[in-house]
Amino acid sequence: MRAVVFEQWKTFPSLTSIPKPTPGPGEVLLKVAGAGACHSDVAVFHDYDESMGMTQLAPSYVLGHENSGWVEELGEGVTGLEIGAAYLVYGPIGCGHCAACSRGQDTYCANAATNPSLASGLGRDGGMAEYLVVPARNLVPLGDADPIAAAPLSDAGLTPYHAIKNSLKNLQGGGKSALVIGLGGLGQIAVQILTAITGATVIATDMKPEAMERAAANGAVTVAGGPDQVAQIRELTGGNGVDAVFDFVGIAPTVRTAMASVARQGRVTIVGIAGGKYEWDFYSTPYEAELTNTYWGTIEELYEVVALYRAGKITPDVELFGMDDALEAYRKLEAGELSGRAVVVPSRATA
Template sequence: MKAYRLIEWQRPPGLCDVEVPEPSGGEVLIRIGGAGVCRSDLHIMGEPPGRRAWVPPFTLGHENAGWVEALGPEAQGFAVGDPVAVYGAWGCGVCRPCRSGRDNYCERRATAGYTGGGLGRDGGMAEFMLVPAVGLLFPIDGLDPVEVAPLTDAALTSYHAVKRSLEVLVPGSTAVVIGVGGLGHLAVQVVKAVSPARVIAVDVEPAKLELARRLGADLVIDPELAAEAIIEETSGTGAELVLDFVGSDATLALASGSVRAEGALTIVGAGGGHLDWEFATVAPAARFSRTLWGTRADLAEVLTLARDGAIEAQIERFPLDRAGEAYDRLRSGSLQGRAVVVPS
């Protein structure tokens, strides 16, 4: 089969011929319907050898959905042909976060040989993908696997970030979404779906601001005007929740200056920025945090929102032989929503 693989660190991935894996034990072989294209893959491609315990080559793609193709003799609970989403954060299963259902915060991530399909182990940018256990699969009857694929990360990460601060999103509250890209456009929808909060969206691209408006944002603002506008729109107090999906110096400064006292700032974007901390300028009792992906329970709730029509990923499809183009478009910032690689 064809697979889009990272062959060496700091080298462009390429399309390769590999054998179709056969499931054993409790493993499940998935025929991939769609694999989302994530910015974190760009960081992975550029990392130097030795930074992670992962060993190339491996197939990229950690946002995956498709159909059960075959099951190992010990795999139960699904049948051939069932449409499924793949939960992507594969923890060790024995550390405290994993045992409490928070595989996304596995304490052994830094030393593990892989942390998911496409993350040190073969992922979904191929015709087939081997999943180690049925517990990583979620039924998606009635949904299109191509549209579901980005929900397993882009929507899940956004949902988890919002859910952790849901208590501050009371009636009359405001949530600010900085960066209306692959995750941010879903965050706008998530906030509107699960809370009464007003949403202010911030982005440098007019087209992305228009997308945010169409998806339910109450106000869209250019970053040049955002700092003053957010304070003005919140009667001088700042927003209850600020979500930064960029993580640059500029957006972190905007985010930290826009959160109100006892509010929450969640940093999701890995833009390499630094957060300046001054005692006199940080809102009192504001909670600053960084989140990563989401839990299995979160994914079940995300899929329910999708079935109810409350959230929908805006996608652009690419065949497997154009996966490199999808990453180039992501790198250049010319995508709206999420790119999805469709192997067949």
């Protein structure tokens, strides 16, 4: 079968032929419906190397940690799954027996440092291929919903959902506000999630006018980046600041914008993993304002994300690529040329 393989550090992946996998005990073989291309993939093959000590991510393996597909074959001991049924894949794979894994939060597995991989597509073969093997426990049913458009939800939907859910205490009640910084794939879905599950006024900011137009179409009040950005955000909140801020970029300027925009007793969550630094001091930080970060989410929350998707409350903006064009999807992602989330569809004919 054809697959996008990360073969060595600091090297662009290759499109090559590899053997079709076979499910082992407790595993399922999926015929891949869609595989989302994520900036994390670009970081893995462009920025990382062995000096970082992340042995779980060492090449080679098939990329793709945002996956959906149809059940093709059941491994030994697997029951309760229907051949041909569509599922979304929960990507993280922990040890399965620590406290975090027992509550479905494999991203915070206590044994992550010694696990052989971090997730499907992150150290273990992922979904940028015609077929994918995953643990049966990691499948979330999609019913009759479109599995191709759903593929990015396993990260680009779950990650903002987890961050927002953790901040709901700051958004309860009337007159609350939320700020989304960075309107790429995750930020756009965050706007939809906030609109669907809170009554807060959603403010969204980005440097790209077309990105702000999409956010406005989904109910956000938009503010363009620039020198008066924070002043405009504070004016929209009556001068009080924002109750919950979500930074989907994570560079130093966006973190500063987040902290300058937050209200007293508000909460700032850094979701973007760009590694920006922020210098905290007692006098410039609003009293009791929280600054935290987050990573991915739980499998239980992915069920909730799928429920929102099936109800039509969230709709990922996707750009589809056939397998022949999978490397072009990564090239466009790396160059910042995508308008939506790139999804590779193995069954799609080359354009």
